[in-house]
Amino acid sequence: MARKVTLQRKLGFTALAWFLGCIMFFPIFWMILTSFKTEIDAIASPPLVFFQATWENYQLVLNQSDYLKYFGNSVVIAGGSTILALLVAIPSAWSMAFSPTRHTKDVLMWMLSTKMMPPVGVLVPIYLMLKYLGLLDTRTGLVIIMMLINLPIIIWMLYTYFKEIPSEILEASRMDGAVLWKEIVYVLLPMALPGIASTLLLNLILAWNEAFWTLNLTAANAAPLTAFIASYSSPEGLFWSKLSAASTMAIAPIMVLGWFSQKQLVTGLTFGAVK
Amino acid sequence: MATAHTKTLSRIMNLPSIILLFIWMIVPLGMTIYYSFQRYNLLTPQRRGFNGWFNYEFFITDPAFFEAIGNTLLLVSGVLAITIIGGVLLGILLNQAIVGRGIVRILFISPFFIMPTVSALIWKNMLMNPIYGIFAHIAEFFGADPVDFFAVIPLLSIIIIVAWQWLPFATLILLTAMQSLDQEQQEAADMDGASTLAKFYYITLPHLARAITVVILIETIFLLSIFAEILVTTNGGPGTASTNLTYMVYNRALLQYDIGGASAGGIIAVILANIVAIFLIRAVGKNLEA
Numbered sequence: 001m002a003r004k005v006t007l008q009r010k011l012g013f014t015a016l017a018w019f020l021g022c023i024m025f026f027p028i029f030w031m032i033l034t035s036f037k038t039e040i041d042a043i044a045s046p047p048l049v050f051f052q053a054t055w056e057n058y059q060l061v062l063n064q065s066d067y068l069k070y071f072g073n074s075v076v077i078a079g080g081s082t083i084l085a086l087l088v089a090i091p092s093a094w095s096m097a098f099s100p101t102r103h104t105k106d107v108l109m110w111m112l113s114t115k116m117m118p119p120v121g122v123l124v125p126i127y128l129m130l131k132y133l134g135l136l137d138t139r140t141g142l143v144i145i146m147m148l149i150n151l152p153i154i155i156w157m158l159y160t161y162f163k164e165i166p167s168e169i170l171e172a173s174r175m176d177g178a179v180l181w182k183e184i185v186y187v188l189l190p191m192a193l194p195g196i197a198s199t200l201l202l203n204l205i206l207a208w209n210e211a212f213w214t215l216n217l218t219a220a221n222a223a224p225l226t227a228f229i230a231s232y233s234s235p236e237g238l239f240w241s242k243l244s245a246a247s248t249m250a251i252a253p254i255m256v257l258g259w260f261s262q263k264q265l266v267t268g269l270t271f272g273a274v275k
Numbered sequence: 276m277a278t279a280h281t282k283t284l285s286r287i288m289n290l291p292s293i294i295l296l297f298i299w300m301i302v303p304l305g306m307t308i309y310y311s312f313q314r315y316n317l318l319t320p321q322r323r324g325f326n327g328w329f330n331y332e333f334f335i336t337d338p339a340f341f342e343a344i345g346n347t348l349l350l351v352s353g354v355l356a357i358t359i360i361g362g363v364l365l366g367i368l369l370n371q372a373i374v375g376r377g378i379v380r381i382l383f384i385s386p387f388f389i390m391p392t393v394s395a396l397i398w399k400n401m402l403m404n405p406i407y408g409i410f411a412h413i414a415e416f417f418g419a420d421p422v423d424f425f426a427v428i429p430l431l432s433i434i435i436i437v438a439w440q441w442l443p444f445a446t447l448i449l450l451t452a453m454q455s456l457d458q459e460q461q462e463a464a465d466m467d468g469a470s471t472l473a474k475f476y477y478i479t480l481p482h483l484a485r486a487i488t489v490v491i492l493i494e495t496i497f498l499l500s501i502f503a504e505i506l507v508t509t510n511g512g513p514g515t516a517s518t519n520l521t522y523m524v525y526n527r528a529l530l531q532y533d534i535g536g537a538s539a540g541g542i543i544a545v546i547l548a549n550i551v552a553i554f555l556i557r558a559v560g561k562n563l564e565a
Contacts (some may be wrong), residue, residue: 013371021382022468027439028385030409031397043407066319092292095285107293114300116552118500121545122526124538125306127528147334148299155292180284209390211503212521216529226503229392233399233507240400247393258388259381266451270489 030249033243042240057245067228067246068210074224074250076139078207081146082200085154088147090196093158094188097198098167111152112271119212130217133168137219145213150203157268162193198264201257208254225250231241288399304545310538317532322460330539337521339515344547346430347519350437351551357438358494359487360443367479369446376378380447387443399425399435406545429509429517436504442496445490452486453479492555499548521542 022029036044038066096104117178126145127136135141165188173187197227211226218227229250232243258265266274304327314326334340365383368480373379386394402409403424411421456479502521507509511518511526518526520558528537 003561010372010374012412013368014374017368017371017373017379018382019381020368020376024439024443025382026387027394027402028400030390031393034401045407046412047409062422088292088295091288092385095289099285099457101286107289111292111296113552114296116496116548117300117304118504118521118541118544118548120521121541121548122303123524124310124528125303126536128306128534129303141409148295151292151296151299189527205388207282207288210386211391212500215392215503215506216525226392229390229396230503230507233392235477243396243400251389251393254390255385255388256564258384262384262447264378265387269493270486272487272512274448274486 097162366449
């Protein structure tokens with residue numbers, strides 16, 4: 001028996017949901033709107049909803065401030081650390097999912113527990129180590145650190161996905177005499193690709209937005225967008241329109257990626273506990 | 276059936292990540308413990324040596340320390356309260372038959388994908404600014420005095436910003452959990468004449484227990500280390516009114532160059548995180564077993 005949904009009830013919930021949704025989205029909407037205003041319009045009182053739109057801010061940000069360098073740093077750091085971590089994590093998750101030992105559960109829990117360590121607990125030695133190695137404020141240094149930070153989550157996510165591949169298929173291929181690397185390349189990878197892609201996507205988002213290590217370990221050279229935007233917090237940098245334009249460009253690609261990864265987000269970030 | 280050959284091989288494949296994570300966990304932590312007993316300031320590097328418990332005493336007797344601990348716990352619990360209660364209510368709402376549900380979901384989930392420095396600066400400048408901000412205009416419209424958010428209620432302001440970032444996460448997880456709710460159970464309760472509230476309390480909430488647990492665990496891990504939002508809005512101030520433990524250690528290390536003191540603070544943060552983790556896992560362990 002389907003439950004009756006009266007029209008009134010449906011309209012009421014729809015109105016409420018849209019209203020609250022617009023409130024949640026408002027800060028983002030307002031930022032995008034402000035990015036098309038002149039600096040004077042941006043602080044007009046009362047606030048302007050209709051105004052003469054301009055691309056000026058985008059041009060200024062792109063021309064003046066090495067924006068593309070910071071954007072490139074973000075791409076290299078988020079992308080590089082994710083790919084590097086995947087290369088280490090795939091064999092690891094594969095072995096734990098398909099030939100588990102007595103200790104596999106413990107190993108997984110231990111890996112997760114490394115995530116419990118607060119970053120300030122290791123801030124000082126990491127900072128000093130990178131300094132002595134000449135890796136402070138370099139993309140290499142940050143790629144390594146970000147890879148280590150996200151490795152446990154990546155292994156967990158991959159493990160969760162790999163767990164769902166029926167191991168009988170692997171056994172069948174083994175019976176047919178497939179050697180290990182063939183088993184991985186021709187059997188496992190095609191089935192695991194959706195899971196690997198989800199992991200990649202989600203981790204790109206997390207790494208793109210990471211704002212503890214990127215702020216503390218970079219300066220002028222290797223700073224990604226998180227750190228560049230933070231430079232707008234100084235009093236003399238209070239140009240709302242330019243801040244908005246720079247911010248909009250910094251969040252747009254990742255936000256759109258995020259829209260398509262809602263499902264993966266749930267499974268991935270809850271380590272498969274909620275599906 | 277895996278052969279001995281593949282078993283060995285699979286263990287070898289697991290080794291790189293285990294070794295990496297082991298080094299990542301042990302070496303820096305060991306160094307932090309070592310530094311925490313050293314007199315070591317980068318401004319006076321020649322004055323080094325064993326310092327006993329001095330760094331810990333100095334860090335703990337700092338008047339800012341207990342405030343920082345309090346702020347850390349307030350920040351975590353405040354954001355958790357808002358996101359869990361809000362997430363359950365919004366989850367119920369979004370689980371209804373709604374016109375354009377896909378787009379509404381996108382509106383709700385988007386704040387989660389905004390980098391912390393961007394969301395903090397948008398809120399600080401365009402919403403919470405006491406003169407030009409939207410909230411000031413709204414207050415004026417109703418004839419009230421605008422609030423200078425970061426001067427008067429700095430910690431609460433940060434809690435609001437962080438809650439805005441994490442509410443989508445809680446909502447999405449709880450909504451997903453609700454979608455697996457047994458419809459027939461609901462209908463049976465309907466037939467027995469159960470009220471909406473009774474159904475929520477006896478059916479929905481128990482069903483959500485596991486998801487709520489997961490949300491609390493994951494959010495706590497991230498919320499204990501909130502940093503960027505404080506850095507770009509208040510710098511921990513006014514005074515130390517919005518300094519949490521993470522920010523206090525950062526301040527010691529990278530602004531005062533006090534390696535020994537910052538290390539002691541870092542170890543205290545690790546201990547705090549472990550206490551919270553033990554409490555959480557014990558309190559919620561039952562839920563995760565199922």
